[in-house]
Structures are given as C-alpha cells and as structure tokens.
Amino acid sequence: MLFDLCLFLLLVPVFSKSLDPTFNDDVLGLIVFKAGLQDPESKLASWNEEDENPCNWVGVKCDPKTQRVTELVLDGFSLSGHIGHGLLRLQFLQILSLSNNNFTGTINPDLSQLGVLQVVDLSQNNLSGFIPDGFFKQCESLRSVSFATNKLTGQIPESLSWCTSLAAVNFSSNQLSGELPSGLWFLRGLQSLDLSDNLLGGEIPEGITNLYDLTAINLQNNRFSGQLPVDIGGCLLLKMLDFSENSLSGVLPESLRRLRSCTSLRLRGNSFAGEIPSWIGELKNLESLDLSTNEFVGRIPSSIGNLTLLKELSLSRNRITGGLPQSMAYCLNLLVLDVSQNELTGNLPSWIFKMGLKSISLSGNGLSKSMQYPSVTSVAASLQGLKVLDLSSNDLSGEIPSDIGVLSSLLFLNISRNRLFGSIPSSIGDLKMTQVLDLSDNKLNGRIPSEIGGVVSLVELILEKNCITGNIPTQIKNCSSLASLMLSQNNLTGPVPAAIANLSNLQYVDLSFNNLSGSLPKELTNLSYLVSFNVSHNKLQGELPVGGFFNTISSSAVSGNPALCGSVVNRSCPSVHPKPIVLNPNSSASSNGSSLSHNHQKIAFSISAFIAIGAAAFIALGVVAVSLLNIHVRSSMTRTPVALTLSGGEDFSCSPTNDPNYGKLVMFSGDADFVAGAHALLNKDCELGRGGFGVVYRTILRDGRSVAIKKLTVSSLIKSQDEFEREVKRLGKIRHHNLVALEGYYWTSSLQLLIYEYISSGSLYKHLHDGHNKNCLSWRQRFNIIVGMAKGLAHLHHMNIIHYNLKSNNILIDDFGEPKVGDFGLARLLPMLDRCILSSKIQSALGYMAPEFACQTVKITEKCDVYGFGILVLEVVTGKRPVEYMEDDVVVLCDMVRGALEDGRVEECFDGRLRGNFPEDEAIPVIKLGLICASQVPSNRPDMEEVVNILELIQCPAEGQEELE
Template sequence: MILLFKLCWVLALLAPASVVQSWDTTFNDDVLGLIVFKAGLQDPESKLVSWNEEDDCPCDSWFGVKCDPTSRRVTELVLDGCSLSGHVGRGLLRLQSLQVLSLSRNNFNGTINPDLGQLGGLQVIDLSENNLSGSIPAGFFQQCGSLRSVSFAGNNLIGWIPDSLSSCMSLSAVNFSSNQLSGVLPSGLWYLRGLQSLDLSDNLLEGEVHEGIGYLYDLRTISFRKNKFTGQLPADIGGCVALKELDFSENSLSGSLPDSLQKLNSCDSLRLHGNSFTGEIPVWIGGLTNLQSLDISANRFSDRIPASIGNLTLLKELNLSMNQLNGGLPQSMANCINLLAIDVSQNRLRGDLPAWIFKMDPKSVSLSGNELSTRIQYPSATTTSSSLQGLQFLDLSSNVFSGQIPDKLGVLTSLLHLNMSRNQLFGSIPPSVGELKMARVLDLSHNRLTGSIPSAIGGAVSLVELRLEKNFLTGNIPTQIRNCSSLRSLILSHNNLTGSVPPAIANLSNLEHVDLSSNHLSGSLPKGLTNLSHLLSFNISHNNLQGDLPLGGFFNTISPSSVSGNPSLCGSIVNRSCPSVHQKPIVLNPNSSNNPASALNHRRNKLALSISAIIAIGAAAAIIFGVVAVTFLNIRARASMSRAPAVPTFSGGEDYSCSPTNDPNYGKLVMFSGDPDFVAGAHALLNKDSEIGRGGFGVVYRTVLRDGRSVAIKKLTVSSLIKSQEEFEREVKKLGSIRHSNLVSLEGYYWTQSLQLLIYEFISSGSLYKHLHDGPSTNGLSWRHRFNIILGMAKGLAHLHRMNLIHYNLKSTNILIDDSGEPKVGDFGLARLLPMLDRCVLSSKIQSALGYMAPEFACRTVKITEKCDVYGFGILVLEVVTGKRPVEYMEDDVVVLCDMVRGALEDGRVEECIDGRLKGNFPADEAIPVVKLGLICASQVPSNRPDMEEVVNILELIQCPAEGQEEYD
C-alpha cells in the first residue's frame, strides 16, 4: 500500500491532470492530492505531521482540513500562518470538491498555478502575504464558476490585472493590494455588480478611474490608495450608496470633489489625502453625518473651513493639514464632541487658539505651521483637569503665539509629545514640566524664554528628546537631568548657559545626539563621556571649555567643527598639545643636626648645591653666548637678503628663494607651471589660521599665488624618513607629471634639509568624509552624485595603476570633491618619498585611518601590490553607499562595515544597508550591484580582487541609461 502511494506521488508530480484522473478511482483522490501537495513543502513547525499517507480519509484528524459530512470529500483547506514554504503544487487539483483554499501568511514562492481556476466549486481563494511572483495568469478567471472572494494581497506580483476578472460575476471581494501590479483598470471591472469590497491599494496602477462605478450598489469598501491614478474622481461615485469606506489617497487625482459624494450617507471613512484636489471644501461635507474619519490633507484646498463641519458629531479623526486654508477654526466645531485627533497644521489659519479644543478631551492636536496668535491659555483648573486627561500629542509649533508657557502643564498627565517651538513665547520654563511623567518629547526651542532650566526637569523621567535651543536661558545645566535615563537627544545650543558640563550627562547611556554649542560653558569635560556608546553627534563648539578632550569611543572620531571655538581645549582633534603635568618634588624634612647621619647628608646636600650652581651658571653663559651668535648671524643674513629678491617667509622661520640656488642658507622652490611667487600679506605661508587639514604625512595649509590662484601646501611631518634631496626631487617631479581629471594635481615643491613642502591645487568643496559624515543629515549626497563619485575614484586609481603607482593610503579624507561635484584622489604616491621600510613601519606612518588597510599589510610573506588600493577602494564604495564609517563603535561592540554589509547580503536584506538619507530614492538595479562590487574589491584574498580597469568597466555596465537617471539626482 505504502509503495503504491509513493509511486502515485511521483506520477502525480509528473503527469498531466487528464492522466491522473484516469487512475484507479478506488484510491481516495483527496488523500493522494494532499500528500502530493505536502511532499513539495517545507514544514519547519511540523504543522502537517498529522497528514498520514496510510489514512484512508483526511477528514477526521488532519490539521487544517474540513470535509463535507455527507460525501466525506475535502471542502476546506485552511493553513494560514503555518510558516510553510515551497510551491502551491498540482496536488491540490485533485481536491475537486474544494470550496475554500486559504494559505495566507506563509512563505510560498513561485507563480500562481493557472490551473487552480479549474476547481469549479472554489468559492474562496486566499494566497495573501506570501512570496509569490510573476503575473496573475490571464486565464485564471475564465472558469471562475462560483468564486466569491479572491485575495492575492501582499505578494510580489507584477503585470496587468487580467480582463478575465470581469467574467467572475459572482465575485463579492477582490484584494490585490500591496503588489507591483501596473497598467490601467480592466475595462469590465464595473460589471461585477455584486462587488462589496475592492482593494487595489499599494500598487503601480495608472490612468483614470472611469465612470460606471456608480452601478456598484452593493459596494461597501473601496481602496485605491497609493497608486498613480490621474484625472478626477468619477462623477457618478455617489451611486455607490452602500459605501462605508472610501480611500483614494496618495494618487495624482485633481479637480474639485464631485457633488455626488454627498449621497454617501452611510460613509464613515473618507480618505483623499496626498492628491491635488483644488477648490473649497464643499459645504455639503457636513451632510455626511455618519463620518467618523475625514482625511483630505496634502491637497490644494483653499478658502475657509466650512462651519458645516460642526454637524459631524460622530467625527473622531479630522485631518485638513497641508492645504491652503485660511481664516480661523469655526466655533461650530465645538459640537464635534467625539473628536480624538485633529490636525490642521501647515495651512494659513489665523486668529486665536480656540478654547473648545481643550474641552473635548482629544488625544492628538496639531496646529503647527499656521499664523495663530494671542496667548496660549487653558480653561479653568477644574475644567482642564477633567478634560485633558487623555491628551497625548500637542503640537503648537511654528505659529506666532506669545506670552508665557502656562503653569498648569502638569495637568496633561497622559502627554507623550509637547511641541511649542518656533513661536514668540517668553518668561521662564515652569517647574510643572517635571510633572509630565510620560512625556517622551519636549520641544520649546526657537522662542524667547529666559531664566534657568528648572531642576524639576528631572521629574520628566520618560523623556527621549529635549530641545531648548535658541532661547535666552541662563544658569547651569541641572544635574537632575540624570534622572531622564531614556534621553537620546539633548539639544541646548544657542543659549546663555554657564557652569560646567555636569558629569551626570555621562550617566545617560542612551544618548545619541548632544548639542551644547554656542553657550558660555566652562571647565573641563567629564571623562565618563567616553562611556556613551550610542553617541552619533556631540557638539560643544563656541563655549569656554578647557582641558583635554576625552579619549576613546566616539571622541576618537569626533569632528573638529564640533569642538571648535574653545580656545583652551587641547588634544589631537583641535591640533593643540595639552600641557604636561609634572609631579611636585618630594621634600623631606631633615632630622636633627646632632645626628651624625644627618650631618653627612647635610654636607652632601651642600656639595650637590654647589655643583648645581656651577651647572646653572655655565648654562646661563652658554645661552648668552648663543644669543650673541644668533644675533650676529641674523645681521649677516639680513645683509645678504637685502641684495637678493624679496621673498615671503614661513611662520616657522624658514626662508626660500623663488628659483633654485646652491646657497645652503636658502631653500629651493620649484613650481611646475605658473608664477612661483606667493602673495605677501598678514598671514605667513604656514600660519596656523591657514591650516585646513592633517593627515598621516603632514599638515595642509591654504595660500594664494600672485595670479590669484589658491593652492594647498602640505608640510611633510616625516622629514626624518625623507630620502636625499636628489631622490626626493626625482620622485616629486614624477608625481608632478601625472595629470588626470580625478587626481589632485601636484603643482610644485619646496626643499630644505629640515623642511619639505608639496604644493597642490586647492579643492574648495572639502573631502568626501566631510560630505558623508560632517554635513547636515537632511542634505546628504544624492544617489547619482554618489555613483559618480565612485566611478570617478575608480578612474583616478586606474590611471595611477597604469603609471605603476600604488596609493597606499586610500580613505575618505583623501578624496576631495571639486565645485562641479567630481571626486579627486589626493595624497597618492607619497610612500615613494620614503626609503624602503619595514611594511609595519610603513603602514603605521601612512595608514592613519582604521578600516581601509588591506589584510596583507599584516602578513610579511605577501607582496604589497595595487590590490591593496583595490581593497581600500572597496571599503570606500561601501562607505559611500551606506553613509557609515568603515569601523563604528557601539555599546560593548565594534561594527566593521564590510562584515555588516556582507552579512546583510547573505540574509537577503542588502537594501537595508543603503544610506537612510536617500529615503529609498535610489535604483536598486544600480545600488545592489555596486554593493556587491564593493564586497568583491574588499575580498580578504588579493587574487580575488579585480583590477581597477576592470572595476571601471563594471561600473559603466552597471550604470543605468541616462534617460532613467534624473529621478535619482
């Protein structure tokens, strides 16, 4: 029996249905069909363990199976949410009495089996929320028989909705939402007069919604949300008199609302937001008295809000935001006693803040971005305490409210979000803010608030975001802030705060963004700040802080601009050495002089004092002699210079002539083109104020040539390792001969035995690092710009490799962006200026950025080749695409970018790694191949990495056609 069944499974999987039906009918077709269906599935939760091939009938104990009690044939197969995967196989075709097939919320893949439509008795088919792909088969609905409900929602289906759908006259529910279906609506869709529910939302459907919909008298819900429909709402839509829910939001519909909508007396939800509707909000809207949700936001409605809205006494949600409405909020809205959420933000409303808003116990009120004025006043204490218990969201920002913040904030016991920013509020912050125990966001920024931050703020223990910037607050940052343990954003910039940064901030372990800039804070920074492992930004610029910056964690990579404007801060980030701290000498009190040992020690001390005195006198004489000698030499040098052409000087005291000279007292300046003279002025050539950057090889300054052209001068800090002058000049001239649009040009050099300068073209727009990590998060690089940067870097490196040059030191700070947005690779070939060193010494000298160095640097047996640059390029590609640094420090962990992206690729979620600032505005068919290319370039094995010429060719193949690029600019 078992062997025969197994033979039948194999034949059923291979044979056409006509052959299967000719088999011995003594076998139970339903058992055979279900066992064949199970054989093609993966069942990780063993939901189908009860399906036993030895059973004669599946009706009694098989999971998910129901049968007709008379015929004992399977009528229902319901396996929703069972984690099943595989294909919806042909075995189900044997279930000829099947009426309900529901396989939703699983992981079925492949295409929809077109033969399922041949099950003539099928009434319900639900394959929603799986991973099905391909198109809906054109003939699926040609023999739909008694089909009443079909759902393919939440899959990956593409193509058009087949016209054959209109032949299923018995259909009452159709749900194809959340797919990628495209094209226009089937011409016969409105022939389905029995439709009660139609959901085509979240697809790519386009064209006009044509008339005829008014004949669907039984239609109760319709959702075309989030498509690309154009034109007007069909004029006869009011014929759907049974409609309760209508959603055409997030399309491109236009025109005014059709008058027939006023016939929808049963409608309780009307959603049209995110279109381009114009005109006034019609007065008849107040006649839809069953409305509970009205959302017409993000359109172009103008004029006043009609007073008739006050007739909507059942209304719970009202959203009129992002229109062009003017006037005030009508007093009649006080009748909407059931309102829980009101949003009229981003309009042109004027007038007072209506008192009725706070009498109806709403949960959410947003009036931001209008021109509402007068003072913010709540009703009496009795009324307020009883009517505002449920208020959770209050946004009054960006209006012209004046006066003081009401003292009675504490009555808002359920408040989660309070925003009064960008108004004209004055006075102090009331201590009652500490009574907002549940508040997560408190934003009082951009006002005229004075006084201190109340210590009671520590009572708002649930705060996640506190914004008080751009006020006139004074006093200290209260130490009670430590009680707000959930705080992630602390923004107090542009005030008049004094005192020190409280160590209590170091206890807020969840902090991500801190901005204390532009205050009058003093003292040193708490060392415990290095323990804030979630920090993403920390700005203390323009204060009076002093001492050394904390070392470790986020502060190892903090931006110099975040600490600027503190003259007494020191550390490597601010390029200012901290003063050495020496221990005080230990002074011993001598014992009594009667002690012989003490007497001996006393004589020894006198002898030591005499010797010290002699040394001090000798040192003083040497100093005096040195001063005289230096003065004499300076006089001779000035006399010689008076006979030579005038030249500018370095702030370090080195002089140079504008042409080669054999005089050892002068340096040698060589410019490969142009005027070798520099503009003399208030700033010396290497003035500290002219410094624009530092790297592994030296400090970079900016200066100006006499022809008005700016140049960047790198003062090499590896002088002790530099080759002889002859070898130095030979290598520099080779570097100066390299010209490419994606390489920073070397314009000249300066040489003395103790000082070497390299003169480069000046690139004004800064480094790639600055654009990726230091710029405002809202102004990130577009995808097109990022791709062009990657391609330009590749072309520059390929040219270097053609010239047999290895860069050695690729990192985002060495990639500069010019005014036209083109990348230029800088600092190339500098390792050739050094003698051959142990590679560990070499890497420590020039590899100053963690994460870019190829692994072969750590292996003495592997030859260093151009493939080292390819590795660094691969890391740069991932950095550009993700917007993340090569290595980032998290709480108790270190995240290596390359490993993170590789893991995401293996898990099939690589798109999650794309920089969030792009907000999905990137072509996946470019981005994903670029990520894969970056990972290949960053392979641990050098031989697996492609050459840069190959990389350029691959990128040009990946690049989308020009006509499709504008969308991502």
C-alpha cells in the first residue's frame, strides 16, 4: 500500500494533461500498475504515459464511446511483481485477466471496489496467503472468478455466498483447507464450480439441488468424507461431475439417475460400496464413466449396454464378479475399457475384439477361453487402432494367434500369467510400434523367433517363466531401444550373443535359470547404462568381463555357473600360454638343404599372402559397412521429423502441413530458437544422462542460455496431445527455489521433448559418489542439501504432485550449492497404467522405492516420496549408495544404519571423509529423521512440511559460526 502511494505521488507530476477535464485517468492507473512490474519480454512497451488514453495499448480494450478501459487481458505475458493499487483507478473495468504470469504476493481485497467488474482471472501465478474475505463483499456484478493454480491457503471465505450473480468459480490447484462454506449452495446462478486439487475436507453438505443451472462440478483430489449428497440429482443440467480421489463412502444416491444430461461421471479412488445400480443405463448421454478403485461388488449391470455414446469405461480395482455382459457390445463408441483387478469370471467374449477399442485392460481377473477365438485376421479392421491390450493374470489358455502381427498399432501387449502354450508366432515381428511385450509366466515353448528383431520400437521384452528353448537370436540387436530384457527361467541354450552389446540402452538383463553356455562376451562392458545383469544358474564358463558395470556386479548375479572364473566368484582363471613351435633337427630334410629352404620360403609366402588377403578383406568389409551406415543415416534423416513450429509463450500456431510428424515447440518464456537448429536437439555428443523416463541432452538458446532437453522414451504411452499439453503447462507453472524449472516442450505423436533449465554442477549422485576426497561435501553443505530437498518436495506435495522417482541422480546441484529436485510430475503424463507398469518405468530408483509399490491393495500417496527422501538423507549423511553389492553380500543402507545406531556404533553412520568434522547434536537427529521417513509403515512417516519444520529445529543455533572444514 505504501509503495503504491509513493509511486503514485512520484508519477503525478508527469501527467500535466490530467488538468485537462477531457483526460481520463485510466492512463495514470495503468502506468502506476506497470511501474510495479517486471516485464522481461517488453510486452507492455506500447504503454506510454504521453498518450491521451490507453485504448491502443497491448492488452487494453476501451468503450468506444467513453474511451474508458473496460478490459485488461495480459494472459501469458511473463509478468512478475505484485498486483498493485493502480488498477483501482480503472473504475469502468469489467474484465481483469492476468493468468499464466508470475505475480506474487496476496490478492488485493480492494479490487472488489471496481463496481462493474464481471470477470477476474488470476490463475496460474504464484499468489499466496488467504483468499481475502473482503474481496466478495462488494460483488454485485461479478460473474466469473478464477484463482486456480496458485499457492493460496486457508479456508474459502463465507462471503463468497454473497455473490449471487456468480456463474463460474475456480479455486483449483491451491492449498485451501477446511470445509465448504455453508452458503455455497445459495449461489443459484452458479454454472461451474472447480475446487479440485486442494486440501478441503469434511462432508459435502446437502442443498446442492438449489444450483438449478449447475453444469459442472469438480471436487476431485481433496479430503471430503461421508456420502454423496442425496439431493445431487436435483441439478438436472449437470454435465460433468468429478468427486475422484477423496474419502467418500456409502452407496450411490438414487437421485443420480435424474442426471440425464450428464456426459462425465467420475468417482474414482473413494470407498463407495454396494452394487453398481442398474439405473446407470438411464444416463444415456454419458461419454465417460469412471468408478475405479472403490469397493463395488456384484455384477456389471446389463443396462450398461444402453450407454451407446460411452467412450471411456473404467471399473478397475473393485470386487466385481460375474462376466462381461453381452449388452456391452452395443456401446459402439467405446474406445477405452478397463475392468482390471476385479473378480470377473467366464469366457473372454468375442465381441470385445470387434468394437474398435483403442485400449483393453482386463488383467487381474479369472477370465478364460482360448486366445485363438476369434481369429485376429477376421476382426483385423476393428483392431487397427488398438494401442493397449492387457489380458494378464487371468486363466486364458490356448496358443497365441499366429496372425497377431496384424495388430500393427499395438504399443503395449501383456498376456503374462495365464496358461498359454505353443510357440511364439513369427508374425510377432510385424509389431513395429510395440514398446512393451510381456508374455511371461505361461507355458510357451519353441524358440524365440528371429523375427523378434522386427519389433524395432521395443523397450521391454519379458518372456521369463516359460519353457522356451533354443538360442537367443542375434537379430535382437535390431531392437535398439531395448532397456529391459527378461528371459529367465526358460530352457534357453547356446551362448549369450555378443549382439546384445549393441543394445546401448540396456538397463536390466535377466538370463538366469537357463542352460546357456560358453563365455560372456567381453563387449558387454560397453553397456554403460546397466543397472542389473543376472546370468546365474546357467552353464557359462571362462572369465567374467572386466570393466564398467561388471567391476561391481554382485556374486549372486553370476552364481550357479561352476566354470566361471574371476574375482567376483572368487575363482582364479587358469593361465593360457601359446604352444611353442619345435623344429626337429634330425629331420631327413637335412640332406636336401635347398628343399628345406624352399619350403621355408613357401611357408613364409603363404603366411604373408594370408595376412595380405585378410587385411584386404577387412578393409573391404569396412568400406561396405561405412557405405551401409551412410545409407542408413540418410534414410533415417529423411524419416526424422525436423520441422518445428517455434512460438513463444503458449500460443500455438497451426502446422502448415498435414504431416502428423510435424511438431510444435513451445517455450513458456524467452527465446524459442536454438543455436544449432532443431535437428541438433538430440545430438548424441550432448547427452547428459539417462533415466527411467528418458534421455537428457544439453543445447543452447539464441540468447546464450543452456537448457536441458529430455526425450521421453515412454512416448507411445503418453496421453493425448491435449492432456499432455495441459499437464506440461501445469508443470511449467511450478516454480520453487529447490525445483528444476520446466521451460517448454515439443510434441509430435511419436516424439515428446521436455525443456528444462540447465544445472551445470551435476547431480547429487556425482557429488557423493564420483568425487575425490579433497572435494568432499562438508557437513554444512550436506545439511543445506537435505533442507533444500525437503522444501522442494514439500512444495510439490502442496501442489498435489507425487514425484514417484526420487533418487540422487534426480537431485541437481547449482553453482551455489543449492539442490534442485528434477524429474517430478512425469508419471502424470502417462495414461491409466497400473503401478506395475509405472514401477517398471522407474526401476532405476532401486533402494529408494517404498515397499507399498509391491502391494497392489495399498494406495500410492505422498508418503512414497517421504520414504525415498528418507533414503536420500541416509545417502547424503553416510556417503553410501542405498544398495551396495559387496563381494559376497548385499548391504541395504537403511538396515545398516539402523543396526549401527542400535549397537552404539554411531561413527559408522557418517561419511568417513568428514573425519569427524560435524556437530553430533545436529547430525544424529538428521540420521534418525531419515530412518523415520524410511519407515516400512506409511502412516509412521511424517509429512514433508513436518520434515522441514523438524530440520529447522535440528539446525544448530551457532549458524553464524565459521563452517566446519
């Protein structure tokens, strides 16, 4: 207030024109408002105090008769600062929209004094504090208000119910708490209410039937309890209802059957019980029905076949019994069907493959029937768009259809844990787009077809627990994206092919419990991203490879191979010396000296000729190889989409081509052009690292800034473009000192890139495990890193985002030693995948993953991140990895620290490189806090806000003392 007043007094002398009675003081108000802002892109350059009116200024609209400002729309201008009092001079302002900027501070309650204000949109900023009660006390004309995606706290003010003209309210994605205001249902003109992604709780009061005009209500991801209001069916115009991810219970109120206009009903992630009512079929306008993760029992009502407009049906994770009703075949518009993790029985219905579905998830039931019915070819036209097929964990029998290759669009195929037999058909090689292929835990036999090399997009190949015989085909080298190769518990024979060493993206390999023989190829040491390589219980022999991952491989991963030798198996390898050449001096050729000499020359000539021929052949092969490589590269370049639409902010421009590969590059702020051009974004030489979700590269913007580009390797499992862009834009608004900022993105249907700020000093993993003693992190540096990680994670949880993939490689350290949490929110970009699939994407976080990931019935919450944080704390303090493989043992960090504390061996809990230079009254409580966070029981772990408070209490009072060296 004082700042605005001073600014006003300073600027008044400039406006000599204000003495002119025709002059309108909107100019003064806007200039005062601008003076309190930062405008890095000079979007407000046209705002000139010398103008008589602001009607031609960017973002300003005026009444053509009065020349007074009626609209101020500055969405996505990259502005920052406070929303000052200068706006109060705009007495005829009707629309105020400042969304998608970086405004901070609190909401000015005096804005309501603008008597004709109709629309206020302050969404997607960094506003904090309470929603002021006074804002809604003078709101006779207010029709729409949005404070979504900020950092607002406290309760929704009761005065909101005084704004009887309100038609739309959006307070989503904040940190609001408390119960709903008692007068909320008196806003009889309300059409849209969005309070999702907050901390609101209590029961939803009755009286919602008063909202005659309500068309959309979204309360998802809060803490509401009790039952749904019994009178909710009185909102006859309601089209969208979303109460997902709360703690609601009871049966569905019968009044819901009156919502004949409803197109979307989402109640996922609650505790609703009873049977799915038969009247659900009366909601004939439904396009999306999500009742997943509840406690529904009984059968799926046959009336569901009346929902002919239905596009998405999710009933997963309930206790539904019986079979899939035949009437569902009439849901002709259905695209997504998910009834996984129930208790369904009966035959796998044939109609399910004739409906043109894009995603079929029936896993975790008791369905049976031969996979050969119907013939895939006979319904090929209906299956052309199928992307996801998950029939795992059922009772299916028979053989895999020989014509399965016609499913050319399939991205994800999982038919594991059934009773399938026979061989893998060669047509599997026609699945060019498939990324995940899981046929494990069946009774398959025969060989792995060499055509497997045709599945060129493959990321995960899982064939374990079958009866497969023969060699591992060398053609697997063509699957260049392969990251996970699981072939254990089969009857495979022959050698481990050296071709596997060509799969540079490999992270997980399990060939254990087979009959493989020969020696391990030395080239395997070139696999720089290996996390796990298990060849135990085979018939391998010879020396283990030396170098890279194999220098730290655990003995258990190579056990059960008696003829293997090397330091890992504690068995020395026999020395091999070349057999000497012995000439017999008593040979009869002594009488024919010239003949002997001639023979020597002949032998010498033969060897020379052999060497020359071999060298020539080698050179010829090299020339051919280089030529083929050049042809391949040119071919690849012709296929690679390089056209990008460059745009600043979030303003998409249409692609000037119908080519679906034509991409869009969007930067949230700053220059959207790259020094080396779009084609160099993914330069191998600029690769920074790899993780469970993608590969990271470094590139440079035109303004000289470096950025990090993440190429998502789960691109085919990404949501639709609209959902992807919505999620990425949401992540792009998250700004915190201890979080890596998302600065932009790039989209095509086959390639998605995320553009982050570049952090030059590398990861926490590098600082802890790749450094030298002389560069060892001090205790104060470690403590500050722990506090910074906690604050960053607490902020994510405030935004209702679970990280899922915490590990020291995802914590970056900037030039000032401050930690920044990266890779957050990526799990939200994936479609409806169960936690098994999700956890397979983040298996690289070994040792950091909470135990509930292994339990299908436990809900994944922020407490999973708290567990990973606890492990990180122990890693920072001890300098040890979460899991370390010793010569004949595996050491789990959490267990080691807990045991040392219990036995009084406290000194073993700290990095030896600190040499005792740390305050014990600070260090020991930090260790104990880490153990509490890493508790096996989620409810025993504190919230991250509590963790931050505890760390601030732990910190020694001698903060100003010189840092311990």
